[in-house]
Structure formats: structure tokens, C-alpha cells
Amino acid sequence: MEYEEQQNPLSPQQLLLRDSKLRNTEYIYGAVIFTGHDTKVMQNATDPPSKRSKIERKMDRIIYFLFAVLFAIAFVGSIYFGIVTEKDLDDRHNRWYLQPENSDIFFDPRRAPAAAMFHFLTAVMLYSYLIPISLYVSIEIVKVLQSIFINKDINMYYEETDKPAHARTSNLTEELGQVDTILSDKTGTLTCNSMEFVKWLTRNGKKHILFDL
Structure with missing residues (x-):
């Protein structure tokens, strides 16, 4: 690379991969290659699983x-309320108890669209109990109790390392036991990845240690 009449060699050792950070240097020489959303790195990049x-x-x-x-009930009810309120202009004796000629904006037949809009907001507030927000709190309490039961479970105690279960x-916690995938090696047996000491040998002044995998 030629920069300010100087030639600087660039090799794979000067290549910085994606998300790499270079620190403790005043300046660098480099070239930007293989960028954009069509590169292999960007094509293979996936969002983290939830x-x-x-x-x-x-x-x-x-x-x-x-x-x-809830939205559908409030919307349909508000439309019907606006239509009925607008009819009070023609038939004042139908709902005389509301006094259409002296009513406020909530029942004013001369401003039926505004009355329907306020009725929609009122219906959403009144019917909001249809959404069980407390269900999340109940589920979280159940999860905490499940984690306590896991910590106190004697059957999950591991004697070899003297360690109980710890959530x-x-x-x-609610998905424990729902195993759908088991990873194994090519022979089909599960690996333990543990080393056991077998012997300590000394030959020709050199020490040899044997482990069993």
C-alpha cells in the first residue's frame, strides 16, 4: 500500500476481523476489504436466540x-354510541333524560364524532380489567417457588463432588426435563471429559504420568 510516498506491506497478519479492537497505538495502516451485507460474515451472522x-x-x-x-369491543361500541347519539338531534324524546340540548361533549348530538372518541377512551379504561397483567406476577412467584424446591431437592444431590442442585x-425452571436434543460423538456414546490418574513411571531419569480418559 502506497501512502504519502511510502510503500507499506500488508499481509494476513495485518488483517483485523469483524468486531476486533486495536488499542495502544497512535496510527495504523490498513485497507477495508470484504464489507457490506453481502459478505460471508454478515450472511452467517444471526440474531441471538431468545x-x-x-x-x-x-x-x-x-x-x-x-x-x-378489548380494542374491538371498545371500537364497535364507540361507533354504535356515536350513531345513537347523533340520532338524538331528530328524536329528542327518545332519550330525554340525557337532555341533548343541554348535554356536555360526552353526550352532545351536535358533536357525535368527538363523543364517540371519548366513549372509546372510556371503554378502554373500563374494560382494561380484561387483560390479566397480574398473571405475570403470579408466574414469577411460581418460578421462585420452583427454584427453591430445586435447591432443596435431595434426589438432585451429587455425592461425588458434594454439591447440591443450585438454581x-x-x-x-418450567422447561426442565423437556430435553429434545442430545449431542454425542461419532461412536454414539456420551463423553464425560474426565481424566483419572493411573500411574507414575520413572524411566531413564524421566517422569511419565499416565491418565485414563
């Missing part, structure tokens, strides 16, 4: 559905 459990995702869908039902998080 750590939310299946129950939490299912609760979200239920809340969305109930919110849609470090309560986010995935």
Missing part, C-alpha cells in the same frame, strides 16, 4: 389476543 421460555411467549400471545378483543436463574 432466552424467554415457552410459557412466557405463550402468555405474550394471550395478552396480545385479549388486547385485540441460578428462574427464567427456564
Whole structure:
């Protein structure tokens, strides 16, 4: 690379990969190569998987559905309320107790669209109890109790290392035992990745240690 009448060699040793950081230097010589969303790195990059459990995702869908039902009820009721309120101009004796000629904006037949809009907001507030927000609090309490039961479970105690079960998080306690994938080596047996000391040999002044994998 020629820069300010000087030639500087660039090799793979001067290549910085994605997300690399260079510090403690005043300046660098470099070239930008293989950039953009069409590169192999960007094509292979995926979003991190969500750590939310299946129950939490299912609760979200239920809340969305109930919110849609709430919106539909309030919207349909507001349209009907606006139509009925506008008819009070022609038939004042139908709902005389509301006094259409002296009513405020909430029942004013001369401003039926505004009355329908305020009715929609009122309906959303009144029907908001249809959405069980306390369900999330109840589920979190159940998760905390599950983590306490896991920590107190005698059957999950490991005698060889003298370690009981310890739930470090309560986010995935409800999915324990739902194993759907088992990774193994080519022989089909599960590996333990443990080394056991077998012998200590000394030959020709050199020490040899044998381990069993």
C-alpha cells in the first residue's frame, strides 16, 4: 500500500476481523476489504436466540389476543354510541333524560364524532380489567417457588463432588426435563471429559504420568 510516498506491506497478519479492537497505538495502516451485507460474515451472522421460555411467549400471545378483543369491543361500541347519539338531534324524546340540548361533549348530538372518541377512551379504561397483567406476577412467584424446591431437592444431590442442585436463574425452571436434543460423538456414546490418574513411571531419569480418559 502506497501512502504519502511510502510503500507499506500488508499481509494476513495485518488483517483485523469483524468486531476486533486495536488499542495502544497512535496510527495504523490498513485497507477495508470484504464489507457490506453481502459478505460471508454478515450472511452467517444471526440474531441471538431468545432466552424467554415457552410459557412466557405463550402468555405474550394471550395478552396480545385479549388486547385485540378489548380494542374491538371498545371500537364497535364507540361507533354504535356515536350513531345513537347523533340520532338524538331528530328524536329528542327518545332519550330525554340525557337532555341533548343541554348535554356536555360526552353526550352532545351536535358533536357525535368527538363523543364517540371519548366513549372509546372510556371503554378502554373500563374494560382494561380484561387483560390479566397480574398473571405475570403470579408466574414469577411460581418460578421462585420452583427454584427453591430445586435447591432443596435431595434426589438432585451429587455425592461425588458434594454439591447440591443450585438454581441460578428462574427464567427456564418450567422447561426442565423437556430435553429434545442430545449431542454425542461419532461412536454414539456420551463423553464425560474426565481424566483419572493411573500411574507414575520413572524411566531413564524421566517422569511419565499416565491418565485414563
